[in-house]
């Protein structure tokens with residue numbers, strides 16, 4: 067609990083046995099609940115997470131979005147915080163993000179990685195890909211945000227049902243932000259955070275996922 071609000075952290079994982087245990091261990095004491103969504107991992111992700119006290123939600127449908135669609139409705143606390151199971155997002159800044167949400171009367175905060183505090187944390191092509199997608203989102207939706215692809219969000223759990231999220235894959239990240247920004251019942255904000263270098267193997271296929279995410283933005287805009 068922080069600022070009288072209870073906190074759940076949701077972590078989607080596909081083969082992140084090393085990363086997820088470090089993420090869970092690094093969480094501040096104010097986190098009341100950890101939900102790990104395991105997508106048919108073939109390593110020890112589920113055992114490791116369970117042994118560290120996380121609630122493991124199994125999801126058979128593949129994909130980052132499918133995992134979140136199983137994990138986000140499963141939270142039971144006031145605030146939902148999301149992060150990857152790879153130690154890239156700053157668990158040490160969760161409380162700061164909740165402060166930003168509360169102090170600015172917001173419902174949904176997206177943690178922006180750019181400008182990168184540690185330029186080494188992301189390779190050049192991913193930086194370009196992120197920039198292209200964020201500009202595409204600005205052009206198509208008029209959203210003036212710095213990071214359309216951040217996987218760390220801090221929101222009041224009660225607003226989740228107000229967002230109509232559909233994607234089973236990586237576009238889930240941009241989609242939830244569009245839904246939050248567009249809703250007149252949700253106050254959206256961005257907060258700059260530090261982004262760390264990844265532990266474990268990258269799951270993202272930058273060309274395939276980059277184009278899929280771009281196509282998703284176009285499709286959702288004109289449907």
Ligand SMILES: Nc1nc2c(ncn2[C@@H]2O[C@H](COP(=O)(O)OP(=O)(O)O)[C@@H](O)[C@H]2O)c(=O)[nH]1
Pocket residue numbers: 077078079080081082103104105128129130133149150151152217267268269270
């Ligand atoms: N549950 C689940 N998690 C996934 C899947 N693909 C990626 N992830 C997780 O989603 C997070 C983001 O993937 P990652 O490779 O770090 O992508 P990046 O952060 O965009 O480079 C990581 O915690 C992955 O383990 C999937 O198909 N299912």
Ligand SMILES: [Mg+2]
Pocket residue numbers: 150152154264
């Ligand atoms: Mg990641």
